[in-house]
Amino acid sequence: MPQVARNALSFALFAIGIAVVWEVVKLLGGEPTDMWQPPFQWKIATDLNMPHIWDIGGAFVEPAQRNGPALGAVLVDAAVFTFREAFGGFVIGALLGLALAIVFVHSPFLERALVPYVVASQTVPIIAIAPVVVIWLQAGWLSVAVISAYLTFFPVTIAGIRGLRSPDPRALELMRSYAASRRDVLVKVRLPAAAPYLFTALKVAATASVVGAIIGELPSGIRDGLGGAILNFNQYYISGPAKLWAAIIVAALVGIAFFVLVRGAEIVLLRGRLGRTQA
């Protein structure tokens, strides 16, 4: 069985495993029904805190609001909305990060001047800035894309510098023996060598940009995205706990889907290279 299929199967098995454990927990410590009296009483396992798996599934097909469209449809729209913000930011951030890495590798002065900040920024809780950015920029889509771009740009820069510097020094000597220009060296040696490093960073950035998009939606009052949906269903949790869970599951799927997308691109673009396509 090819690796991809095996991974998908592992994941599916685990998801099913979790669902089974979930219901078993409820069986043991949840709310009593006419037919079954659980041996324990766990606060966590009440129907309010842990809706039954089938209730969550059912919530997808029921209307989100009175007479509105089905929750599933609402969530899909919200997911697409959030994904577009995340993806836009991701692309901008990736291009910016790569450009910066190229500049740093070619200018030791700029590197010494600026890289300490790039590195220090990895320890800054960047997401803390999200509310400030969003309130500054007012405009909905742009502010969220900026946050996603910001979250993508740092890991890509760091990975880019590492990757662009990774070629064997003898490969660079070889290019010198061909009297190759710096541009040739960049395009023919450094960039291809950097690709595996960049993809590792991009996979991390994919998740980060989805998280950034969701967080960005919270303070900005954007209601069309998943962040808004989560806030909304959280507010009205008592009346429909399954809906919040449904929204969270969709958010999780968006994160995973984006990751898989980047991984797919990695497999295609890095085909031929032995053992480099590791997650």
Place this chain on the structure above:
Amino acid sequence: MSSRLRQYAPAVAVFIGVLVLWELAVRVLSIQQFLLPRPTAIAAAFAEHFEELVVVGRNTLVEAVGGLAIGAAAAFAVAFATARWATASRALLPFAIAANSVPIIAFAPIMNNWFGILNPLSKMMVVAVLVFFPIMINTLRGLTLVDQSSLELMRSYAASEREIFTKVRIPNALPYIFTALKVSATLSLIGAIVAEYFGGSQSVLGQFIITEAAFFRFANAWAAIIVASAVSIAFFGTILAVERVTIPWHASARHGDAT
């Protein structure tokens, strides 16, 4: 010593230069204060709210550290348990990697409901889940990606699996574990702050930032963000120091591989 000076001079120059330019630009161009506060305004805000910032900073740090402890403990337990069975760990890995790409933050409202919105444990649990996967993946890798020759050597000494575990696998795993812990230091603080955005006690950094930003008191918000950064860097630095003491023989502890 002068070569070190030359090394750091451009960065320091940039820092000072940016601060000065920022201050001047805001004054001279009279950019609206609430869009981009002057550095001096931020410094003033920091001084004015110092005590409050210390309190909220400490509360958030407690959430971060607590969550990291819980998450790391769980991650070690799972990693140690599955390292023995190669098939189990290989099966676990794709799930863990996929789970790592889930926006864990989305679970914050659930944690609030489960553990109580005012209870710091609800934020700690978000942090715990956030750091669980990177730590588990790295620990597992460190325990299993052992040089085949080392294993053969130990077997030639008729060492038991347990001895192999303690004498080879665990030391091998330490660099991986510290890498994960360093990343998690940052993650835990981010997780705590963002989890706070979903509501709870008011005297935490996340709420402070949101409240001040909502009232357009950006100088205060930025002062809090700087506190968050400082705490994060300090946390990272602490783990780095522990790493240097614990595994001084490892390359990355030797020359602080930052890039």
Place this chain on the structure above:
Amino acid sequence: MSDAVVTIRGATKVFDVGADQTRALDGIDLDVGKGAFVSLIGPSGCGKSTLLRLIGDLTQPTAGQVQVNGKSAHQARIDRDYGIVFQSPVLFDWRTVEENVELPLEVGGVDKRKRAQRAQAMLALVELTGFEKRYPWQLSGGMQQRVAIARALSFEPAILLMDEPFGALDEMTRERLNLELLGIWRQTGTTIVFVTHSIPEAVFLSTKVVVMSARPGRIVDVIDVDLPQPRSDLTREDPRYFSFITRVRESLRGRVEGASLRAGS
């Protein structure tokens, strides 16, 4: 007397390592004739690799002159007068075998069709026809080195510089590649400067063996190896082969007075 393709006069290379200075090379005089196969041999630290890099303008002399193909070493590099092969193949793992061989031609701006033709020809020369579309990791160490040689020759340079190219290979592969290299040398008429650690290899391959000493790096002996051409497995049984090996070994042990000698052809 053939024209000298490489002329080195008084070349000195000093490396500054903090407070210490290392004299990697000290007053080297050397001529390499056109079409010659010259080996540089000596203990670790004798500067043979450094000397090779001086010829290739991959490093510059602290003092002295290096002329290649009648020009400065620098100009020779710009004009792409030489190809270089290292101890490890240094193939790009994201390029197929064919694309790897075409690399210098791409850099040199040769058009697509001509590149493909040259690559095919070179791969035939090293007997790797049929492997064009493979990736480096799919080839053995010996095959990878042959690709590296094909690449070094793809733009028909006058000179081939080789830095212990077979050092990482097993004995049998090495002997086979030695024969192949001699075949290629005969076919292309390229001048070869070859660095090696192995005395038998140096004697087997070369028309001239340059023996060097370490600390500082100097030439202590130049030995004309006038074994008959073309060389083959039979050469390895020739008693003169063994006496040359002994002679090189004795030079290395310092029985011959150290001096920098000018080599006649």
